[in-house]
Structure formats: structure tokens, C-alpha cells
Amino acid sequence: MVNLCAVQMTSSPDVEANFAWLEEELSASVGLENALVVLPECFAFFGASDKAMLEQAEAFAEGPIQQRMAELARKYQCYLVGGTIPIKTANPDKFAATSLLYSPTGERLADYQKIHLFDVAVVDNTGSYEESKHTEAGNQIVTVDTEIGRIGMAVCYDVRFPGLFSAMGDIDILVLPAAFTRATGKAHWHTLLRARAIESQCFVVGANQCGTHANDRKTYGHSLVYSPWGDLLVERPDEPGLAIAECDLRERDTLKQRMPLAQHNRFRSHIVE
């Protein structure tokens, strides 16, 4: 059994306050040892201008914040998906939305750069988004073999592109740090994440931002864990906090024997070996 934990936050542009909230929540929780703990997109710094994100990306490229994330993983003896943090790139006008995976010993196992960027006109209080203006898209598909299973890494808007998940091949757990908008989340969050669980026959951990943020952005919350069959194992609708589900990854073996989707898939040529 493994505990899959989605952390739901209302992150702000105050890095120290975000980490203080996180420490308080994790220290008050049980069952984190050898759990997979997934933080939301922009967990450490959110709700500010793109310019402020760029400035923060400079600071985040150095050691301190990554050492703090490694320390959290070590302290709570958990696998930690550090949501995303903005990390500077060679282009001074762009940062990379980077998701970092740490082991319980604090070793950095992987980093994934968000591939699909949210350049979308959304009918909500913030009108339209142009993530590509200051974010550099990644182009590497990342799956990581760990003692708790094979983890597929994606971020937020990525969840809308099924080709990414068929290209990942067989994964046990899909992690999705997110800052889904309230408007699109209400319309699509559950359907998209449940579809990924059913199609990939894997557990899905969606860790979303929630509430109203400093720049008046409204995010959807509803952080959750879906089983490979598409059962909703745990959900945290509106408040910051942890959503934890105890999962048996062996469930996948039985399901894949009964319903061998990977073997039946007529589009295997799309899978990057």
C-alpha cells in the first residue's frame, strides 16, 4: 500500500508564508512516510505579475529553494513532487515551469518542464491567459521508476493532451500539479483527470491551487486522487489542506489482465519506446 497525497494551497507571492503553511500542514499530518506528496503548480510563489515571476525565477534557479524542497522530502520521509517553481532559462524574458521530484532521502530524482502552455481566452474574471509570453515550453516526456512505482510527470494544462500520456507508456501513478482556473475547472477538471486514470489504468493525483489569489485569479481546487478504474478515492473541494488516499498499486495488475488496453491499443506507433 502507498499513501497518495494531493496538497491543495492558496499560494501567494510570499514565499516564506507559503512554506510556513506547508510546514504546518505536513507536520500536522500522519501517514506521510514513504507517501507520494504532490504540491500544486506555483506552490511557492503565485498570484503575482509575470514580471515578478521572472524575478523570482532568478532566485529559484539557485540552491536555497531546491534545498528546502529536498529538506521537506527528507524530514517527512516522503516522495515529494514540488509542484512547479519558475526557473530561469537562457532567455532572460522566459522561465521554465519546472516540476521537481525528490526521494525520501532528499535526492532529486527528476525534473519535468511543462510542455503545453496555457494561451487561452477563458470566460472568467481574468479574461485571457498567455502563458507562453514568459514561460518556455518543455519538450521532454518524463517518467521515473521509484520504489513506490513508475511516476509519470505532467502539469496542469498538459492534462488536456492524451498523446502525452499514451507516449508515457505504462505508468503506475500520474502526478498533476495544477493551477486550474475556476471556470475551466468547473467544466472539465474531474472529467479530464478521471479520463487519464481510466485510459492509462493508473492512479492520478491532481494537486490544485484553490481560492482567490493576490492578483484576483480564482482557481478551482478540488484536489483529488482517482483509482485506475476511475473511482474518486479522495477529494478536497474548496479549502487548502491535504487529500490523502491509501492505494494498492497491485490493483493495476488485476485490471490490466482483465482489460489489457495497452495490448489492444492499435495506435502503439505513437508510444515513444
Ligand SMILES: O=C(O)CNC(=O)[C@H](CS)NC(=O)CCC(=O)C(=O)O
Ligand atoms: O502563469 C502562472 O502564474 C502559473 N501558471 C498557471 O497558472 C497556468 C498558466 S496561466 N495555468 C494553467 O495552465 C491553467 C490550465 C487550465 O485551467 C485548463 O487547462 O483549463
